[in-house]
Amino acid sequence: MTALVLIEVENGRVRQASRSAIAAASHFGDVDVLLLGEAPAEAASRLSGIRRALHAPSLKHALAEQAAALLAGLAGSYSHILSAASSTGKNILPRLAGLLDVQPISDVVAIKDESTFVRPIYAGNALATVQSSDSVKIMTIRSSSFDPVSEDGNEAAIETLETPADDGKSRFVKLEQSQSDRPELEVARVVISGGKGLKDASNFHTLLEPVADRLGAAIGASRAAVDSGFAPNEMQVGQTGKVVAPELYIATGLSGAIQHLAGMKDSRVIVAINIDPEAPIFKVADYGMVGDLFEILPALAKAL
Numbered sequence: 188m189t190a191l192v193l194i195e196v197e198n199g200r201v202r203q204a205s206r207s208a209i210a211a212a213s214h215f216g217d218v219d220v221l222l223l224g225e226a227p228a229e230a231a232s233r234l235s236g237i238r239r240a241l242h243a244p245s246l247k248h249a250l251a252e253q254a255a256a257l258l259a260g261l262a263g264s265y266s267h268i269l270s271a272a273s274s275t276g277k278n279i280l281p282r283l284a285g286l287l288d289v290q291p292i293s294d295v296v297a298i299k300d301e302s303t304f305v306r307p308i309y310a311g312n313a314l315a316t317v318q319s320s321d322s323v324k325i326m327t328i329r330s331s332s333f334d335p336v337s338e339d340g341n342e343a344a345i346e347t348l349e350t351p352a353d354d355g356k357s358r359f360v361k362l363e364q365s366q367s368d369r370p371e372l373e374v375a376r377v378v379i380s381g382g383k384g385l386k387d388a389s390n391f392h393t394l395l396e397p398v399a400d401r402l403g404a405a406i407g408a409s410r411a412a413v414d415s416g417f418a419p420n421e422m423q424v425g426q427t428g429k430v431v432a433p434e435l436y437i438a439t440g441l442s443g444a445i446q447h448l449a450g451m452k453d454s455r456v457i458v459a460i461n462i463d464p465e466a467p468i469f470k471v472a473d474y475g476m477v478g479d480l481f482e483i484l485p486a487l488a489k490a491l
C-alpha cells in the first residue's frame with residue numbers, strides 16, 4: 188500500500204495540519220506527498236517519513252478543478268489519498284472522489300486498519316466507525332487527532348509533475364488572506380474565543396488580544412460573533428467552522444450552543460466566562476466564572 192498526501196505550505200513551511208495528515212497516512216505504508224503551486228518543494232522533501240515529494244509548480248492557485256484532475260491521474264498508483272480537513276482539502280478531495288466515483292471519508296479521527304476509520308457524526312455527538320471497500324480511499328484528516336511528523340527527515344526525492352490542461356471552467360480572481368503572527372487556530376495549544384457577548388469588533392482587539400498575547404494563544408469566535416462582523420470568518424470555531432482541541436480553551440461571552448461545542452469540546456481544559464449562570468457552556472467547562480467579561484478580561488490580562 189502507498190498513500191499520497193496533498194499538503195499545504197504557508198510562509199515556506201508545511202502546515203502543521205498537513206504534517207498531521209502525513210502521520211495518519213503512515214499507517215498505510217509508504218507515503219508520497221503532493222505540493223501544488225510555487226512554494227519551495229524543499230520544504231516538503233525534508234518531512235519525516237516520506238518517500239517522495241511530488242511538485243506541480245504550474246498549478247499556482249490550487250484551483251479545485253485542476254487539482255482534482257491532477258490527483259485523479261495519479262490515483263492509480265495509490266491505495267489512499269489524504270489531506271488535512273482544511274478549506275483546501277475540503278475543496279479538492281470531494282471533487283476527486285466524484286471523478287473516481289468513490290465515497291470520500293471526511294474528518295477521520297482514528298484509523299483502525301487500512302479500510303476502517305473513525306469519524307464524528309451528528310456535530311461530534313457520536314463517533315461512527317466506517318469501512319470502505321473502494322479501491323482507493325479518499326480521506327480528510329482531523330489534525331488535532333494525529334501528532335504531526337517532524338520537518339527534519341532525510342531529503343526525499345522531488346519529482347516535478349506536468350499539470351493537466353486547464354478545462355477553463357474556473358479561473359483564479361484574487362486571494363484575500365489575513366496575516367497574523369498568532370499560532371494557527373486548529374493547532375494552537377491555547378485558544379481564547381469570543382462570542383456575541385463581546386458586543387463589537389473593537390472589543391475583540393482590546394479585550395481578547397491582551398490575554399491572547401500573554402498566553403501565546405490563537406483567537407477564535409462563535410458564529411454569532413462572525414455573523415455580527417466582530418471577527419473574520421476564518422476565526423469561527425464549531426460545526427461549520429474550525430475544529431480545535433487545545434490544551435486550554437477559554438470561552439468568553441459565548442453561550443455554548445451545540446454547534447459551537449462541536450468544534451471545541453475535546454479541548455483538554457475548558458474555562459468559561461459568562462454573565463449568565465445558566466449558560467450551557469458551563470456544562471462542558473472545567474472552570475467557570477460567572478461575571479461580566481468587560482471586568483474579568485482586563486483583570487485577567489493584568490494578572491497574567
Ligand code: FAD
Nearest residue numbers: 382383384409410411425426427428440441442447462480
Ligand atoms: P449567544 O448565544 O447570543 O450567546 C452570547 C452569550 O454571551 C450569552 O451566553 C450571554 O450570557 C453572554 N454574555 C453577554 N454579555 C456578557 C458579558 N458582559 N459578560 C459575559 N458574558 C456575556 N455557532 C458556532 O459558534 N460555530 C459554528 O460552527 C456554528 N455552526 C452552526 C451551524 C448550523 C447549521 C446552525 C443552525 C447554527 C450554527 N451555529 C454555530 C450557531 C449556534 O447555534 C449559535 O447561534 C451561536 O453559537 C451563538 O453564538 P454566541 O454564543 O456567541 O451567542
